[in-house]
Amino acid sequence: MALGPNRDEGREGLLLCGHSDVVPAAEAGWEGDPFTLRADGDRLIARGACDMKGFLALVVNRLAAADGDRLRCPLALLVTYDEEVGTLGARHYAEVGGGSTPLPSRTIVGEPTGLRPVRLHKGHLRLRLVTTGVPAHSAYSTRGRSAVEPAARAIVALAELDRRLRREGSPVADRFPVAPFSSLNVGRVDGGTAANVVPDRCEVLIGLRLLPGDEPAGMTGRVETTVREAIGDADWSLSTVGLSPPMESSPDSDLFRALQAEVGDTTDEGVAFATDAGWLERMGHACVIFGPGSIEVAHRPNEWIDSGELARAGGILDRQIGRWCGATG
Numbered sequence: 001m002a003l004g005p006n007r008d009e010g011r012e013g014l015l016l017c018g019h020s021d022v023v024p025a026a027e028a029g030w031e032g033d034p035f036t037l038r039a040d041g042d043r044l045i046a047r048g049a050c051d052m053k054g055f056l057a058l059v060v061n062r063l064a065a066a067d068g069d070r071l072r073c074p075l076a077l078l079v080t081y082d083e084e085v086g087t088l089g090a091r092h093y094a095e096v097g098g099g100s101t102p103l104p105s106r107t108i109v110g111e112p113t114g115l116r117p118v119r120l121h122k123g124h125l126r127l128r129l130v131t132t133g134v135p136a137h138s139a140y141s142t143r144g145r146s147a148v149e150p151a152a153r154a155i156v157a158l159a160e161l162d163r164r165l166r167r168e169g170s171p172v173a174d175r176f177p178v179a180p181f182s183s184l185n186v187g188r189v190d191g192g193t194a195a196n197v198v199p200d201r202c203e204v205l206i207g208l209r210l211l212p213g214d215e216p217a218g219m220t221g222r223v224e225t226t227v228r229e230a231i232g233d234a235d236w237s238l239s240t241v242g243l244s245p246p247m248e249s250s251p252d253s254d255l256f257r258a259l260q261a262e263v264g265d266t267t268d269e270g271v272a273f274a275t276d277a278g279w280l281e282r283m284g285h286a287c288v289i290f291g292p293g294s295i296e297v298a299h300r301p302n303e304w305i306d307s308g309e310l311a312r313a314g315g316i317l318d319r320q321i322g323r324w325c326g327a328t329g
Contacts, residue, residue, distance in 0.1 A: 002103065003063060004071030004325060013074035013104035014255075014324040015285065016059040016317070017276060019083030019090075022048035029301030043304040050293035054305045055110030058314045062321060075325040076103045080276050086126070086242035090276035094283050106255040106324055107285040108317075109277045112293030112305075115313060117259035119288055120175050120270030122182075123210040123246030123278055125219060128203060129154060129227060131191075132235040135200040144198030148191045150234035151202040155186050157230035158206065161222065170211045172248065175270045182219070183209045205241070209272065212248035245278035253286045258323065262316055271295070 004013065025034035025047040032038055034047040044054070056079070063077050080089030131151045136144025162184035173180035184206065191202025208219055224238050249256065251268060260266055273295065277287035292313040293305045 001063060002074050002076035003066050003068030004074040006074070011102050011105040011284070012324070013071075013076065013106070014321060015076045015078055015104045015107040016063075017078040017080065017107055017109045017280065018052050018056040018059065019080045019276060020056070021082055021084050022051070022053070023084050023299050025301075027301055031302055034301075034303075039307070040304075042307050044307055044310070045302050045304045047303055049305045050112045050303050051295070051298035052110050052112060052291055052293070054293060054310050055112075055291040055313065058310070058317055059110070062314075062317060066321070066325075072326045073324060074104055075321055078103065078107075083276055086124075087244040087274065087276050087279055088242075090279035091243075094279040097283075103285075104324075105284055105286050106253075107277070107280055107287045108255070108259075108291075108320070109275050109280070109287055109289050110291035111271075111273075111275050111289050112291050112295050112298055113271065113289055114294050115263050115290065115292055115309065115316070116265050116267065117256055117263070117288050117290050118271050119247075119249040119251065119253065119256050119268070120172060120212050121247050121275055121277065121289060122176070122212075122270065122272050123214070123216070124242075124244045124274040125208040125210055125216050126241040126243070127206040127208070127220065127223060128239050128241050129206060130204075130237050130239075131202045131231070133198065133200045133202075136198040138196045138198055141198050144200075146198050147202040147235075148199045150231035150236065151189065151191060151204055153230045154227045154236075155189070155204060157226050158184055158186055158223070161226045170213060172212050172270070175268065176211065176272065177269065179209070179272055182211045182214055184223075185209075210246045212246040212270070214246060216243055216245065244274035245282065247275065247277040247281050247287060247289075249277075249281065249286050249288065253288065255286060255320075255324070256288050258320065259288055259290055259316075262319065
């Protein structure tokens with residue numbers, strides 16, 4: 001959705017972006033219906049209140065109230081789907097070329113950053129390793145071939161690859177003080193059917209958190225080489241399950257600088273979680289991750305956002321819309 005004049009030249013104006021989905025709310029500890037917003041003092045509580053439906057409510061209301069005929073530059077809203085399962089909506093937007101009319105390049109992606117402007121984040125590459133064997137009764141194990149044993153050797157080798165990744169340097173390492181490296185996690189292993197059956201299949205799910213500058217294809221190649229060296233001539237395959245690319249926008253971005261000045265924050269640290277901005281950046285968007293709420297309370301029971309911080313975010317958005325889209329008079 002976009003309001004204001006259609007100005008392709010320079011892609012001026014402002015794009016506000018948020019995802020429409022939330023993670024499930026089946027975990028124990030909820031003190032009320034997760035999908036019914038309720039107030040507890042200054043806290044607004046519901047699944048997604050922090051991540052990131054509070055931000056979406058702010059921007060939808062501002063577009064609803066805006067007079068497109070008076071805007072000198074476009075004001076646009078991009079709502080994506082399935083961000084939580086792998087930034088699928090943003091990927092689709094990037095793969096189809098963003099539609100027939102280019103959206104403004106200045107983009108605020110409203111993830112919860114505590115109203116701190118962020119211009120870098122890690123990516124998340126998800127891979128699936130499958131090893132195959134020959135089933136047999138375990139009393140006659142020589143008639144079979146285990147799929148679990150080569151998978152186990154691969155897991156040990158992947159743990160060593162993770163240790164190597166953590167020792168490698170990066171030009172942006174200092175922007176991620178908590179975890180200044182790319183990392184690999186073996187997140188799930190599923191193989192075999194019973195203790196008395198030689199397993200014929202094992203599946204290993206691998207997640208890699210990539211620093212800006214890491215190429216997903218290159219990292220996939222490193223995993224492939226590691227597995228090949230570990231398990232030799234065993235039958236195996238490696239496939240990509242999903243990708244949320246890392247993101248790094250310029251420190252000289254006028255939107256980033258304007259938001260820093262607005263909130264009085266001159267820190268320049270990245271966040272370790274992935275967002276839609278990784279795909280949007282590939283479409284020429286100059287993204288800043290910026291929104292109310294703390295990522296520490298997202299995806300947890302009784303997720304909440306502070307009503308005062310939400311109101312402050314609304315005022316900041318009003319001023320940024322005025323600055324980049326402005327009324328003609």
